[in-house]
Amino acid sequence: MGDECVTVVEMSIGALEAADRADAVIRWLVDTGVIVPNPVRGSAWQPSAYLPGPQAPAAAPGFGGTDYTLANNGVDILVERELYRDTSPHEAPACPDCGHELAEATLEALIRPWLDGHEPRVGCAGCSAVRPLGEWPDGYLVGELAVRFNNWPQLSQAFLADLGTRMGPRWRAVREQY
Numbered sequence: 571m572g573d574e575c576v577t578v579v580e581m582s583i584g585a586l587e588a589a590d591r592a593d594a595v596i597r598w599l600v601d602t603g604v605i606v607p608n609p610v611r612g613s614a615w616q617p618s619a620y621l622p623g624p625q626a627p628a629a630a631p632g633f634g635g636t637d638y639t640l641a642n643n644g645v646d647i648l649v650e651r652e653l654y655r656d657t658s659p660h661e662a663p664a665c666p667d668c669g670h671e672l673a674e675a676t677l678e679a680l681i682r683p684w685l686d687g688h689e690p691r692v693g694c695a696g697c698s699a700v701r702p703l704g705e706w707p708d709g710y711l712v713g714e715l716a717v718r719f720n721n722w723p724q725l726s727q728a729f730l731a732d733l734g735t736r737m738g739p740r741w742r743a744v745r746e747q748y
C-alpha cells in the first residue's frame with residue numbers, strides 16, 4: 571500500500587514571506603495541539619518533523635483511539651519553491667468557462683517557466699478566456715510554502731480554510747500519492 575498525503579499549497583507569496591508565514595503556521599499548529607515536534611525526526615517509521623498532536627482530531631475527525639501516531643503519518647512544513655500536482659484520479663485540466671481541455675503537452679511545457687519565474691497565463695483554445703495556470707483545475711501548482719499531512723484521515727473543511735488563510739491569500743489542497 572502506498573502513502574497518501576494531503577498537501578496545502580500557497581501559490582502567491584514570495585520566498586521571504588513564505589518563511590515568515592511558515593513560522594506563524596507552525597506556532598499555530600503546535601499551540602492548538604494539532605501537531606507536536608517529532609522527538610526522533612528522520613526515522614524510517616516517522617520521517618517527518620512533526621507528529622499528530624493531542625488535538626489532531628480537531629483537524630481530522632477520523633482519528634480514532636487515543637494514540638494517533640501511526641507509521642509515517644507526520645506533518646511536514648515545506649518552505650521551498652516546488653511543483654505540486656493532485657495525483658488522485660482526475661480529469662484533464664478543463665476550462666472552467668467552457669470545459670475545453672488543456673492539452674497535456676501545453677501543460678508540461680509551462681512547468682519550467684513557472685518554476686523558474688512567474689506563473690504563466692494560459693488562453694483557452696475553446697473560448698479564448700485567459701487565466702493564470704494555477705486557476706486551471708487539475709493542473710500543476712507552484713508554491714513557496716506548503717503543509718503536507720502524510721496519511722491523515724480526511725481534514726475538515728473548516729480546518730483547511732483556517733490553515734489556508736494563515737498561509738496566504740491563494741491556496742489549494744492537493745492529494746498526492748507515493
Ligand SMILES: [Zn+2]
Pocket residue numbers: 665666667668669670694695696697698699
Ligand atoms: Zn474555455
